[in-house]
Amino acid sequence: MKTGKYNIIHQNILTWYAEHGRVTLPWRNTNSAYEIYLSEIMLQQTQVKIVLERFYFQFLEKFPTFKEVATAPVDDVLKAWEGLGYYTRARNLHKTAIDTEGNLPNTAEELEKLSGIGKSTAHAVACFAFDEALPILDANVKRILYRFFAVESCNDKKLWELAYALYDKNNAYIYNQTMMDIGSAICTHKNPLCNTCPFSSLCQGKENPLSYPEKKKKKKKPIRKRTLVIYYKEDKYALNQNSERLLSGLWGFKQEEDFEMITNATSLGDFKQHYTHFTLEASVVLLKDKEQKSYFSIEEIHDLALSGADRKALALLESYCQ
Ligand code: SF4
Structure with missing residues (x-):
């Protein structure tokens, strides 16, 4: 029997994921570090639906293995990325394929040294592909943490501390996948569904979730x-x-x-x-x-x-x- 401050949340998450988790997503049904890494990179700036319908399978059809990315001209990789935008991602993917000769390392520490792989992506790949028990910190997770701990504003260092404080290291895979699912479907920007959220019992921001994080004035784009x-x-x-x-x-x-x-x-x-x-x-x-x-x-x-x-x-x- 586990003991800990957030046990109740961790239990709720396991139950919630068994009932509602997006378990059929293709990158949740593979052990291939390349396929998991590809999904993480594509999903950084693009919605799941668009990645699924237009890019993920098409890219893998063209480059079934990471070694094939490594040996392809960068023009071919960019062509397969066309329409997805943020092309630095494709150039970094290609560079990483070359630098690793198509074999991704199996620890977050080594992954983070590669081009275009930040700490959260390194943790996600290490957790989902290699079972390393680490938390992640993408935009959705940040929003949940701000609200759960009722923090209006803080820097990434503090957010990482909160991420480590809350995550379930005994079930890191399910915990992280659930954080992504909750962030996209429950603890949303405009309409958080606190009544159905597995964090609800201990969430400090649920009375006024839209206050967290505090809104920054949007600058007008030139x-x-x-x-x-x-x-x-x-x-x-x-x-x-x-x-x-x-x-x-x-x-x-x-x-x-x-x-x-x-x-x-x-x-x-x-x-x-x-x-x-x-x-x-x-x-x-x-x-x-x-x-x-x-x-x-x-x-x-x-x-x-x-x-x-x-x-x-x-x-x-x-x-x-x-
Ligand atoms: S209870 Fe509400 S505010 Fe808190 S994490 Fe869940 S959806 Fe977000």
């Missing part, structure tokens, strides 16, 4: 106005491979900051693209020019990894060409 110029010669279009950190490795049309519309340029339309730190407001124009470096047919462009903005520009080009 707007970047650009012209995407699609240079062409005959029936081919110019694209460059990006070297900017955000979109490094992706192909794109030329972006001009101060493009002056000229009579032989054709306007194809406008679009907006939202990024984490800014919104791009783009006009797309078509312009004949023979001086660019690399030209591609539309079929060839479809085989390149493009950013979301460039895919929108491509759609405008295709509808113009029809």
Whole structure:
């Protein structure tokens, strides 16, 4: 019989997970550290539904093993990541595959040394793939901790202390999976369902959960106005491979900051693209020019990894060409 301050919570969690846990998720039904790690990376910025429907299986079909990621060109990995966004994740995944020769280490301490693997991801992979009894601290877990301990604001160091204080080290796998399930379905941002929550009996924030953590004023995102110029010669279009950190490795049309519309340029339309730190407001124009470096047919462009903005520009080009 275990004793401890949070025994009742740990018992509630085991019962709750047996009844409501998302046990059919594919990454909960594999021992492959690669598949678990891939899911953790994909889920960092993207909802489970989207990862399941559009990316996880498709990526694994292309790269069934981590060794195949290691031997693939980064362009192929970026192409498989296309549409998922936050492409640094794909570049780090590729680098990690190369650095480990397709064999992930089996401890959180070693995992955390690899590119793009933070402490929480290292703990998640070590716990889910290698049974290391460690807590995790993703955005959902943070929100539960803020509310459970009625903390309005604190830094990550303090949150890790709270995470260690609350977790069930005898059942770390189920505890961590439950934290993720509760965070996405019960202790949600706007409408926490405290009556059905396994933390409820000891939760210090349940009387007023929306007070925790305290709301920070959202800064208005700056707007970047650009012209995407699609240079062409005959029936081919110019694209460059990006070297900017955000979109490094992706192909794109030329972006001009101060493009002056000229009579032989054709306007194809406008679009907006939202990024984490800014919104791009783009006009797309078509312009004949023979001086660019690399030209591609539309079929060839479809085989390149493009950013979301460039895919929108491509759609405008295709509808113009029809
Ligand atoms: S009882 Fe309510 S506030 Fe507390 S963890 Fe559960 S859902 Fe969140």
